[in-house]
Amino acid sequence: MxxxxxxxxxxxxxxxxxxxxxxRVFLVQCRAGSTVLTLKAEKQQVAVLAExxxxxxxxxxxxxxxxxxxxxxxxTEPHWVIGTLGVTYDxxxxxxxxxxxxxVAEGEDGDVARFTVTRAQAAAFAIRATSLVEAGRPPCPLCxxxxxxxxxxxxxxxGHRPPAS
Numbered sequence: 001m002x003x004x005x006x007x008x009x010x011x012x013x014x015x016x017x018x019x020x021x022x023x024r025v026f027l028v029q030c031r032a033g034s035t036v037l038t039l040k041a042e043k044q045q046v047a048v049l050a051e052x053x054x055x056x057x058x059x060x061x062x063x064x065x066x067x068x069x070x071x072x073x074x075x076t077e078p079h080w081v082i083g084t085l086g087v088t089y090d091x092x093x094x095x096x097x098x099x100x101x102x103x104v105a106e107g108e109d110g111d112v113a114r115f116t117v118t119r120a121q122a123a124a125f126a127i128r129a130t131s132l133v134e135a136g137r138p139p140c141p142l143c144x145x146x147x148x149x150x151x152x153x154x155x156x157x158x159g160h161r162p163p164a165s
Contacts, residue, residue: 007032007115009095013122015046015129016072021136022148028082028100029072030115037113039100040078043133045085050129053122056089056096063120070128080111096122 012031017024026046030037041049057063083103090097095116102110117125137146142156 004099004112004114005037007035007037007113010115010117010121012067012069012073013115013117013125014067014070014072015041015125015132016076017132017135018072018076022146024136025078026132027072027076027078029076030113031073032115036073036075038072038076038078039113040081041085042082043136045082046129047133049085049087050126050133052087053096053126054130056087057119057123057126060089060119063118063123066120066124066127070124083110090116094119 007030010030010032012029014029016027016029018027019025024043026041026043028039028041028046028049030039081103082100084101086099086101088097089095093116095118097116098114100113102112104110137148139145140147140152140154140156143154145152145154
């Protein structure tokens with residue numbers, strides 16, 4: 001692994017999506033001082049992170065004021081693609097700790113970013129992420145995969161007939 005980029009406490013932590021529905025690119029963005037780190041993520045990674053943050057925060061005292069400025073800022077070009085994402089809560093610091101590792105081929109070294117966010121930042125991220133994920137294509141009622149307006153070959157029906165609405 002490359003040396004980890006330790007951003008420490010973030011000034012800003014957000015998520016966004018660029019592109020048309022069905023071909024959106026999800027971006028996780030962190031800012032600490034003048035350093036802006038934009039990482040590409042899969043929609044499912046964003047959904048799972050939002051759900052996990054929600055579960056962690058449900059057991060803690062409710063944060064006071066949530067950040068309101070949650071739009072992506074420039075540059076939005078991703079530095080790299082997230083492969084794995086670790087999350088934990090540090091009670092002593094009262095911070096959510098995240099470690100993102102770059103998606104690389106087996107045997108290759110990738111980048112690592114470590115950063116901490118407040119409960120309020122984590123809550124705002126979870127709310128925005130859930131909203132972005134739910135704004136996409138509706139899931140197939142049989143297999144859960146996104147329904148494509150041009151047609152859906154449902155694996156649960158071996159692609160022979162469209163699922164019933």
